Amino acid sequence: MSRMRDNVNLGPRGFRELMKAGFISIPGVFDGISAILAERAGFKAGYLSGSAVAGVMGLPDLSVTTLTEVAFEVQKITSITPIPIIVDADTGFGETMNVSRTVRLLERSGAAGMHLEDQVLPKRCGHLNGKKIVEPDEMIKKIISATQSRKDPDFVIIARTDARSVNGIDDAIERANSYIEAGADVIFSEALESHDEFRKFAKSVKAPLLANMTEFGKSPLISTEDLEKMGYSMAIFPLTAFRATLKTMETVYGKLFREGTQTGLMDMLMTRSDFYSNIGYQQYENDEREILDRS
Numbered sequence: 001m002s003r004m005r006d007n008v009n010l011g012p013r014g015f016r017e018l019m020k021a022g023f024i025s026i027p028g029v030f031d032g033i034s035a036i037l038a039e040r041a042g043f044k045a046g047y048l049s050g051s052a053v054a055g056v057m058g059l060p061d062l063s064v065t066t067l068t069e070v071a072f073e074v075q076k077i078t079s080i081t082p083i084p085i086i087v088d089a090d091t092g093f094g095e096t097m098n099v100s101r102t103v104r105l106l107e108r109s110g111a112a113g114m115h116l117e118d119q120v121l122p123k124r125c126g127h128l129n130g131k132k133i134v135e136p137d138e139m140i141k142k143i144i145s146a147t148q149s150r151k152d153p154d155f156v157i158i159a160r161t162d163a164r165s166v167n168g169i170d171d172a173i174e175r176a177n178s179y180i181e182a183g184a185d186v187i188f189s190e191a192l193e194s195h196d197e198f199r200k201f202a203k204s205v206k207a208p209l210l211a212n213m214t215e216f217g218k219s220p221l222i223s224t225e226d227l228e229k230m231g232y233s234m235a236i237f238p239l240t241a242f243r244a245t246l247k248t249m250e251t252v253y254g255k256l257f258r259e260g261t262q263t264g265l266m267d268m269l270m271t272r273s274d275f276y277s278n279i280g281y282q283q284y285e286n287d288e289r290e291i292l293d294r295s
């Protein structure tokens with residue numbers, strides 16, 4: 001059957017199983033087709049970046065997108081691919097009551113889990129200067145709200161601290177430990193600045209840890225193999241495929257405009273048959289035939 005009829009997303013339970021099985025490499029996916037391509041490349045989970053949700057709309061990562069817009073994107077992805085999806089919920093779209101609604105809506109959209117961060121609104125990319133963070137108590141209230149609001153106990157609550165760039169790594173470690181005590185399942189320390197900091201953080205925080213391998217930021221790019229050795233449980237590559245897509249689109253539009261024909265671009269294009277094979281086109285025709293045969 002086609003993905004449209006047949007797909008069941010493995011969701012929170014699937015993600016918990018991956019966590020038990022070992023290190024999880026999680027690429028950013030930003031729509032149905034990118035999720036299919038990531039899955040077919042071999043990835044077992046995907047990440048929906050807040051920056052990508054905004055970026056696809058041509059908007060900055062400054063809390064200008066809404067919860068329903070994010071949930072709609074999640075639902076598009078989880079309805080077409082089985083791989084569990086971790087969602088960037090920024091600051092939870094408000095205060096504790098909003099966090100509760102965020103958890104319920106993202107759960108219903110099929111997400112496997114989400115991360116909440118301790119920035120003040122309007123938040124910004126964790127790798128930029130000039131961030132502001134809330135007091136740990138404010139964040140702890142949000143974590144409690146999130147864990148108490150999930151209907152599925154497997155829904156993964158990831159607490160992200162942005163403290164490293166604001167107060168230094170020791171505050172990030174202290175906050176991370178208090179966020180675990182508050183019930184977070186996984187800790188995401190944003191914008192660590194060296195291999196040594198990644199190592200120190202892993203030694204000082206005893207919980208499953210997520211490493212953010214975003215490009216052009218403050219963190220070194222460390223391989224999944226090295227992160228695993230350091231004690232990390234998972235890594236996200238939030239915008240890698242998105243950035244590659246942007247660069248390709250820039251090249252294609254530029255050349256097409258200048259040359260008035262795409263003949264010089266054919267090598268860069270996925271063929272019709274490869275695209276059809278990726279989405280399982282034939283299955284849709286088979287589905288339809290089956291229905292017509294029965295009627």
Ligand SMILES: C[C@](O)(C(=O)O)[C@H](CC(=O)O)C(=O)O
Pocket residue numbers: 049050051052061088124125126127190212214215217238239
């Ligand atoms: C992970 C992140 O929150 C995202 O939205 O993808 C961003 C990534 C980026 O801007 O490079 C972040 O690290 O804040």
Ligand SMILES: [Mg+2]
Pocket residue numbers: 049050051061088090
């Ligand atoms: Mg983000």
